[in-house]
Each structure stands twice: as structure tokens, then as C-alpha cells.
Amino acid sequence: MRRSALEGAGKAGRAGRAGSKGRPTRPTRPTCPPCPVLKVALTGGIATGKSYVLDRFRKRGVPCLDADDLAHGAMSAGTGATAAIAAHFGAGILAPDGSVDRAKLGPIVFSDPAARRALEAIVHPAVYRSLGAAVRAFELSGDSLMVADIPLLFETGAETQFDRVIATTCPPPLQLARLVERGLSETAARQRLAAQWPTDEKVARADFVIRTDGTFEETDRQVDRVLKTLKSSSSEPT
Incomplete structure (x- = not known):
């Protein structure tokens, strides 16, 4: 009996999909290359509000990391x-x-x-x-954008691993007062301040600066402005 063209095609197709031992081989799935993510470092002196600012980014849907x-x-x-x-x-x-x-x-x-x-x-x-x-x-x-809080970014020379840098800042007396409020003695607080670069040096090297010596609302508005710019940068074609 003569086989139909459809039957022959079906067997040929099955043969083409079979491996060397007659077992069907799995089709190869195309692999998707990683999407470039805009890597943003958040840094600043101790007690300058980095944790608060990082939390603001997180609450706005940005993937965040804390060193x-x-x-x-x-x-x-x-x-x-x-x-x-x-x-x-x-x-x-x-x-x-x-x-x-x-x-x-x-x-x-x-x-x-x-x-x-x-x-x-x-x-x-x-x-x-x-x-x-x-x-x-x-x-x-x-993800097209991420923010990592890295206090010793410049001290460790890691700024080259990031596309943008944000620095938080406030006056040194306020830093000291915040550390004492956390339970440190003034001597211990000064030791921690001395162990890092001066905040002004970090500010001078940053792409964005967020001041945290005002109200929470003022800080939030700065975060929103920076985030708007970062989102615009992350959507630009490369």
C-alpha cells in the first residue's frame, strides 16, 4: 500500500528529531543575554543618612543592596x-x-x-x-537600575565598578550628634568619623549629592529628582 505524503512526512520528522539511539533530542532554547543594568553606588560619611536614602529608593521600587x-x-x-x-x-x-x-x-x-x-x-x-x-x-x-549602599566606596577604590555615584551629606556636628544618639561615646564617634574620608571629598567626586540635614520631605524630594534622572539614563540606548 502506498503511504500518504503526510504519513511519510511525519515519520521523516520524527526521524529528524531522534538522537543517535532513537531517543528524541530536546530542542535548544535560545539564551537571552543579560540586560545591562545601571549600577549606582550610594556612599557618604557615617551618619549622613545613607540608610534612609537607600530605603527611599527601595520603597520606590528600585532593587537595592546594602554592603x-x-x-x-x-x-x-x-x-x-x-x-x-x-x-x-x-x-x-x-x-x-x-x-x-x-x-x-x-x-x-x-x-x-x-x-x-x-x-x-x-x-x-x-x-x-x-x-x-x-x-x-x-x-x-x-532590571535596568540598581542602587548599592557602600560606605567605603572611595576608600576601597570601587567607584570604577559603578556607572553613577550618589553621596549623602550633612554638617559634621550633625554626624557626631547622630552617632552619639546611637549610643556611642563622643570619643568612639570621633574614631569612626576619622576612619573614613571626609564627607566633602566624597561629595566632590559624586555625580549626585543628597543633603540630609533638612526635613524628611526635603530629602524625599531630592531622592525623587535623582531617581528621575537615573531612570532617564537607564532608558537611553547603548
């Missing part, structure tokens, strides 16, 4: 960074759960520049690895 959160993760129990910190500073620096006790570590590193540099050499690479992985995830998700 301090990443540092907390790096110093949790069982990480390589925690093991290296314990080896350098002694096991007494660990909390009962095996994580780094930041309350014990803080007075040591903020009173001794060499100790602070040793800590940064351990923690910063881990933080930036986590940051890089998060940025790649944003790209794969199709």
Missing part, C-alpha cells in the same frame, strides 16, 4: 572570612554562635589603623564578590 548587610553575612558563623578574622584577632572575637562579635571587634579596629586594614583586607573581597553576584542576578532579571 553592611553583605559584611554581616561574610562574618556569620562558618564562613571563610570569619575563620580568617578569628585566626588574626583570636578566637575570643567570636560570639557564642560562632559569628564575629562586632561589638568586641569595633573598639579594636577603630582605635588601631593597622587592625582596621587587616580586617578590611579579609572582609572587603567577600563583600564585593557577593555584590558582583547580586548585580549579575539583577541583570538576568531584566
